[in-house]
């Protein structure tokens with residue numbers, strides 16, 4: 001069994017130890033020491049990283065027998081070797097801040113609202129506590145957050161106590177531990193006592209900051225998400241970069257961003273409405289104009305219109321061209337074919353016996369165009385302007401025999 005140096009001192013980052021076991025599994029090597037300051041993933045807290053004799057430790061695992069394995073890509077040494085271990089300071093600090101923040105928040109939710117923490121999540125992105133309540137308000141969260149930060153400003157000392165199970169009952173613990181024997185207690189002054197095996201700060205000031213970032217409903221419970229210390233600062237940097245860029249682009253103060261955004265959004269809405277109105281008007285005018293250009297073959301009224309040769313192209317997207325073809329086909333009670341954005345759009349009027357999908361089939365059988373549709377509307381892709389004359393001839397040939 002490995003002696004857990006982090007148990008007695010969470011700020012110990014450098015240590016010497018003796019190798020008492022090693023091995024490998026494929027390309028990964030593990031080393032067991034007689035003592036270690038590396039925290040293995042356990043109790044909801046993530047593992048430490050760092051170096052042992054300049055070899056990077058990428059994971060730390062504790063097995064059931066209490067053996068702690070330091071995982072690396074290279075072997076570290078042989079049994080009996082004395083090695084030097086260095087724990088990654090910032091990663092450890094992150095975990096200490098998050099874990100301590102969790103203790104502070106768990107105690108606060110009991111003190112303020114009598115909400116017990118039933119589970120804890122300490123992740124790379126955020127920390128979370130699951131509270132034994134099915135409802136929480138924004139003002140409750142704000143109150144808890146403010147209280148948590150006051151505990152930080154108070155710079156309360158944090159100690160590690162080792163007590164036996166008889167003494168445990170005399171301490172005001174949030175939860176009575178199930179374990180027997182020596183129990184490790186994290187004592188935050190007289191504010192909180194909690195049985196825990198993780199790494200924690202040595203004073204509440206070291207947590208630096210606690211920010212509640214939201215909550216989620218989980219059946220009959222509430223999951224409160226929070227950031228602390230380094231994590232909170234990183235989040236602040238990300239948010240600052242976004243709001244700073246936005247306030248430069250929109251030339252306004254950060255505090256006015258929301259108002260500016262709302263204005264832009266409502267402006268956008270009214271522009272969309274104006275555009276829709278204009279398109280409607282344009283469609284009606286254009287339909288009238290194109291219908292006037294219609295011709296007749298075999299008693300069938302038709303229009304073949306190229307929308308790529310004039311400025312019309314700038315405002316005609318396929319959706320509009322489809323609508324236009326439909327309106328024209330109805331107006332002339334025949335067939336309207338429109339070339340637009342490398343597409344051939346075919347529309348037939350509802351009263352006509354012509355089937356747009358059959359015309360499309362005729363086209364795709366004789367050209368490289370591909371597509372299809374229904375009786376009144378069909379579309380073919382891959383059309384080229386150079387072949388327009390050919391397409392028109394194909395249409396006329398079809399109509400002549402229709």
Ligand SMILES: [Zn+2]
Pocket residue numbers: 099100103186196197198199200
């Ligand atoms: Zn803890």
